[in-house]
Amino acid sequence: MFITSKKTQDAVPIHAVKITEWKNWLHPQPSIVKNQLITTDFQPKAGAYQLIHDEEGYLRFVIVVYDTENMIPSFGHLPTVLPTQTYYLEENVDRADLACVAWLMGAYQFTNYKKAEKTPATLVLPANMKEKPLEYFNSALTMTRDLINTPAADLTPEKLAKKAKDIAFICRTATRTISGTTLKTQFPAVHAVGKGSENAPRMIDLEWGKNTHPRLTIIGKGVCFDTGGLDIKPASGMLTMKKDMGGAAHALALSQWIMQEKLPVRLRTIVPAVENSVSGSSFRPSDIIDTRKGLTVEIGNTDAEGRLILADALTLASEDKPELVIDFATLTGACRVAMGTDIVGLFTNRDELARDIIQAGNDVQDPIWQLPLYQPYKTLLKSPIADLNNMTNTPYGGAIAAALFLEHFIDPKVDWVHLDLMAWNSQALPGRPKGGEAQGLRAIFHYLQQRYSNDT
Numbered sequence: 001m002f003i004t005s006k007k008t009q010d011a012v013p014i015h016a017v018k019i020t021e022w023k024n025w026l027h028p029q030p031s032i033v034k035n036q037l038i039t040t041d042f043q044p045k046a047g048a049y050q051l052i053h054d055e056e057g058y059l060r061f062v063i064v065v066y067d068t069e070n071m072i073p074s075f076g077h078l079p080t081v082l083p084t085q086t087y088y089l090e091e092n093v094d095r096a097d098l099a100c101v102a103w104l105m106g107a108y109q110f111t112n113y114k115k116a117e118k119t120p121a122t123l124v125l126p127a128n129m130k131e132k133p134l135e136y137f138n139s140a141l142t143m144t145r146d147l148i149n150t151p152a153a154d155l156t157p158e159k160l161a162k163k164a165k166d167i168a169f170i171c172r173t174a175t176r177t178i179s180g181t182t183l184k185t186q187f188p189a190v191h192a193v194g195k196g197s198e199n200a201p202r203m204i205d206l207e208w209g210k211n212t213h214p215r216l217t218i219i220g221k222g223v224c225f226d227t228g229g230l231d232i233k234p235a236s237g238m239l240t241m242k243k244d245m246g247g248a249a250h251a252l253a254l255s256q257w258i259m260q261e262k263l264p265v266r267l268r269t270i271v272p273a274v275e276n277s278v279s280g281s282s283f284r285p286s287d288i289i290d291t292r293k294g295l296t297v298e299i300g301n302t303d304a305e306g307r308l309i310l311a312d313a314l315t316l317a318s319e320d321k322p323e324l325v326i327d328f329a330t331l332t333g334a335c336r337v338a339m340g341t342d343i344v345g346l347f348t349n350r351d352e353l354a355r356d357i358i359q360a361g362n363d364v365q366d367p368i369w370q371l372p373l374y375q376p377y378k379t380l381l382k383s384p385i386a387d388l389n390n391m392t393n394t395p396y397g398g399a400i401a402a403a404l405f406l407e408h409f410i411d412p413k414v415d416w417v418h419l420d421l422m423a424w425n426s427q428a429l430p431g432r433p434k435g436g437e438a439q440g441l442r443a444i445f446h447y448l449q450q451r452y453s454n455d456t
Contacts, residue, residue, distance in 0.1 A: 001104065001107075001134070001135060001138050002079055002103065002104065002107040002120045002121065002122045002123065003100055003103060003104060003122065003123050003124075003125055003131070003134055003138075004086070004122055004123075004124055004125065004131070005124070005125045005130075005131045006124070007086075007088055007124045008086050010085065010086065011085075011086040011087060011088045011124055012059055012060075012061060012062060012085060012086070012087045012088075013061040013062070013087070013088060013089075013090035014061065014062045014063075014064055014078075014087050014088065014089050014090060015061055015062065015063050015064070015090050015091065016064045016065075016066050016075075016089055016090075016091060016093045016099070017044075017063065017064070017065050017066070018065075018066060018067075018068065018094060019044060019045070019046055019065050019066065019067050022044040022065060026044075032052075032054070032055070033052055033063075036050065036052055036053070037050060037063075042063075044065045045065060046065060046066060046067035046070050046073065046074050047064075047065065047066070047070075047073050047074045047075075047077065047430055048064070048065045049062060049063060049064045049065070049077075049078065049081070049082075050062070050063045051082075051083075059083065061090065062082065062087065064078065066093070066099070068094045068095055069365075070365070071095050071098035071099055071101075071102055071365055072098070072101070072102045072105060072365055072430065072431040072432070073102075073429065073430040073431065074099075074102065074430075075098075075099045075102035075103055075106070075430075075431070076102040076103070076105050076106035076429075076430035076431020076432065077106055077430035077431065078103060078106060078121065078123075079103055079106045079107035079120035079121045079122075079123075080106060080107070080118055080120055080121075082121040083121065084118065084119045084120070084121055085121060085122070086121070086122045086123075086124060087121055087122070087123055087124065088123070088124035089123075089124075089126060092126075093126075096126050096129065097129065098364065098365060100123065100125060100126075100129065100134055101134070101137065101364075101442070102430075102431045103123045104134065104137065104138045104141065105141065105431035105432065106120070106430060106431045106433075107120035107121075108141065108142060108145060108433060109433070110145065110146065110149045110433075110435060110436075112146070112149070112150065133261070136257050136260045136261055137257065137442070137445075139253075139256065139257070139260070140253040140254065140256060140257040140438070140441060140445075141253070141438050141441070143249065143252065143253040143256065144246075144249045144250055144253040144423075144436065144437075144438040144441060145249075145435065145436040145437065145438060146436070147160075147163065147245065147248070147249035147252070147253075147436070148242070148243045148245070148246050148249050148423055148424070148435070148436025148437070149242075149435045149436040150242070151242055152224050152225035152241075152242045152275070155224055155242070155245070156199040156224055156275070157194065157199055157200065157201055157202050157222065157224055157273035157274055157275065158199065158200070158202070160204070160222055160224060160245065160248060160271065160273045161177045161202055161204050161273060163252060164177075164204045164206055164252055164269070164271065165177075167206070167252055167255065167256050167259075168206055168208075170256070171208060171256060171259040171260065173206065173207065173208040173259070174206070174207060175204065175205065175206040175207075176204075176205050177202050177203070177204055177205070178202060178203040178205070179200055179201070179202040179203075180200070183201060183202060183203060186203075186292065187203050187272065187292055187312040187316075188289060188290040188291060188292065188312070189289055189290070189291045189292065189297070189308045189309060189311050189312045190202075190203055190272045190274060190308075190309045190312050190313075192283045192287075192289040192290075192308065193223075193229075193274045193276055193283065193305045193308050193309050194273075194274030194275060194276070194309075195281050195282070195283065196229065196275075196276070196277045196278060196279045196281050196282030196283065197274070197275035197276075197277035197279070198277075198279075199224070199275050199277075201272070201273060201274040201275075201309075202273050203270070203271075203272050203273070203312075203313070203316075204222070204269075204270070204271040204272075204273055205268070205269075205270055205316075206255065206267075206268070206269040206270075207266075207267065207268050207269075208255075208258075208259050208266075208267045209259075209264075209265055209266040209267045210264075210266060211266055212266075213264045213265050213266045213452075214264075214265055214266065214323045214324075214452065215265070215266045215268070215320065215321070215322035215323050215324075216258075216265040216266065216267050216268070216322060216323065216324050216326075216448070216452075217267075217268040217269070217270065217317040217322040217324070217325045217326070218251045218254055218255055218267070218268070218269050218270070218325075218326050218327075218328075219247075219251060219269075219270045219271070219310065219313045219314065219317060219325065219326070219327035219328070220245075220247040220248035220249065220250055220251025220252065220269075220270075220271045220327070220328045220329070221244070221245070221246075221247035221248060221272070221306045221309065221310055221327070221328065221329035221330060221331065222245045222247065222248035222271045222272055222273035222274065222309070223241075223244040223245055223274055223275070223276055223305065223306055223309070223330075224242075224244070224245045224273060224274065224275050225241055225242060225244065225275045225276070225277070226238075226241040226244040226275075226276045226303070226305065226306075227241070227276055227277055227278050228276065228302065228303035229276045229277070229278060229282055229283065229302030229303060229305060230278060230282050230283075230284055230285060230302050231285060231301050231302040231303045232278060232303075233303065240424055243330060243423050243424045243436060244276075244306070244330050245273070245330075246328070246330040246421065246422075246423025246424070246436065247306075247327065247328035247329040247330055247331075247419075247421070247423070248271045248273065248328075249423070249436070249438075250328040250419075250421070250423070250438065250439075250440070250441055251269055251270075251271055251327075251328050252269065252271065253438065253441065254328075254441055254444060254445060255267060255269040257441075257445055258445070258448065261449070263448060263449065263452045264452055264453070265448075265452050266322075268317070268320070268322065270313045270316055270317055271313075272309035272310065272312060272313045274305070274309055276302070276303075276305045282302070283299060283302060284299065284302070285299055285300065285301060285302055286298065286299060287299045288385065288386045289308070291308075291311050291312055291315065291409070292311070292312040292315040292316060293311070293312075293315040293408075293409050295311075295387040295388060295408060295409075296386040296387045296388070297311070297383075297386055297387065297388045297389070297390050298383040298385060298386035298388070298389045298390070299389075299390055299391075300383075300389045300390055300391030300392070300393070301390065301391040304390045304391045304402070305390075306329055306330070306331050306402075307331065307390060307402050307405045307406055308390055310327060310329060310331075310406055310409075311405070311406065311408070311409040312409075313327070314327065314406060314409040314410045314416075315409045317410075317414075318409070318410055318411035318414055321411070321413070321414065322414060323414075323415060324414070324415045324416075324417070324451075325410060325414055325415070325416045325417070326416075326417045326419065326444060327406070327416075327417070327418050327419065328419050328421065328440070329418070329419065329420060329421070330420075330421060330422065330423050330424075331399070331402050331420045332398050332399045332402050332420055333398070334397070334398025334399040334402075335371070335398075335399035335420040335421075336422055338371065338399060339369060339371075341422045341424070341425075341426060342367060342422075342439075343367045343368065343369050344361075344367065344368045344369070344419050344420070344421045344422075344439050344440040344443075345368075345369065345370075345371045345399055345419070345420040345421070346358070346368050346369065346370045346371065346417060346418070346419055346420075347370070347371055347372075347373050347400075347403035347417070347418040347420070348370070348373075348415075348416060348417045348418065349373065349407065349410070349412065349415070349416050350415050350416075351370075353415055353417055354370040354417075356447060356450075356451075357417065357443060357444065357447045358370060360443050360444070360446040360447035360450065361440070361442075361443030361446075363446060364442045364443060364446050366439070366440060366441070366442040366443040366446075367443075368419070368440050368443050371399060371400060371403070371420075372400065373400070373403055373404060373407060374397075374400055374404075375404070377392075377397055377400050377401055377404055378404050380392035380393070380394060380397070380401050381401060381404065381405055388405065388408060390405065399420055402420070403418050403420070406418055419440050419444075421439045421440055422437070422439060423436060423437055423438075423439055424436060424437055425437045
């Protein structure tokens with residue numbers, strides 16, 4: 001982790017200047033500073049930085065301009081663009097907590113298959129900040145990104161279950177994995193989606209905490225690779241489909257974070273893990289499959305498989321009457337069209353939940369926005385020969401229709417939040433390297449911290 005609580009003698013100061021205070025800060029600076037800024041044509045925009053050297057050419061300090069509304073892009077690039085050494089914030093920085101978060105986000109590199117191109121710089125924590133909470137966040141961030149970035153050949157449903165078991169071991173709790181005939185009987189939709197792959201499907205189920213605490217269930221869509229099934233995707237559509245288990249990555253990482261912080265909840269984490277593959281045993285368009293709830297589903301499109309495995313997971317989650325269920329899923333391209341790639345789409349059966357989670361996201365600059373569970377669109381999911389169709393016959397409202405499909409499988413008495421996310425950066429930005437991304441993770445954890453205090 002490239003943050004430390006120990007300040008060394010050779011640590012370089014960073015003068016972080018709020019963009020609205022730039023002129024006031026610059027005015028009293030000595031000529032050596034002003035001249036270096038002039039000769040480099042420095043423009044005081046959010047995220048702009050400048051190395052300031054003394055007369056002998058040694059690095060004296062760094063100037064960074066920041067915007068309190070955009071802390072991640074203001075600080076996220078610094079670990080990889082600054083010389084590899086230790087730095088500290090010279091002045092009190094507004095939202096220094098987010099500056100440190102941004103630093104960790106920017107220091108991340110996926111090194112499982114390739115050596116790091118550069119060792120990131122290290123930031124000394126402000127005196128009033130503790131290292132452990134950032135360590136837990138960094139572990140969750142790294143886990144999410146690493147899992148999503150890992151190729152499907154090295155992250156099968158079996159290996160995803162092994163990761164859950166490792167987390168359970170670290171956090172001193174238990175997990176179980178259901179597969180084979182038992183899976184087929186108890187979770188028929190999960191089995192139907194995954195039976196076309198030589199990497200067998202499974203249901204991962206982790207539990208932690210005291211029975212006297214409020215019950216919280218987190219679900220993650222675990223499609224380890226999605227070819228689209230017999231309704232096969234074009235080659236370009238499969239290039240990023242190792243990320244289709246992004247929901248599972250979020251669920252597992254968030255669960256570890258909750259356990260490490262010891263939030264007073266009775267936690268259950270459910271991950272249906274499958275590969276949606278093409279073979280002679282793959283499920284077919286127009287097949288009718290069973291679900292754990294007993295509803296039958298006509299398959300309008302085998303590429304709408306995520307909602308099928310989540311249906312069984314939501315049914316399982318509802319059975320022990322939790323106080324809150326949150327599911328993460330890379331579910332629909334329609335949500336990306338509506339929200340873009342950076343914003344997580346939120347659906348919920350409780351509007352007050354949406355308001356609180358959106359505010360939590362705004363607090364930590366992790367954007368989430370609500371889309372409606374517009375009930376009249378349920379007619380789009382009708383089937384003449386089954387209880388439901390997994391696909392509509394219109395290109396419009398796809399994210400809403402998918403959420404409405406899921407709503408059939410959640411107990412209406414249970415508070416439920418469905419998060420439809422991209423989990424991927426298509427281009428590298430400050431604090432957001434290209435590849436797998438944690439989206440909504442900080443927002444949801446912040447919300448849960450507020451909802452469940454540590455007072456037990």
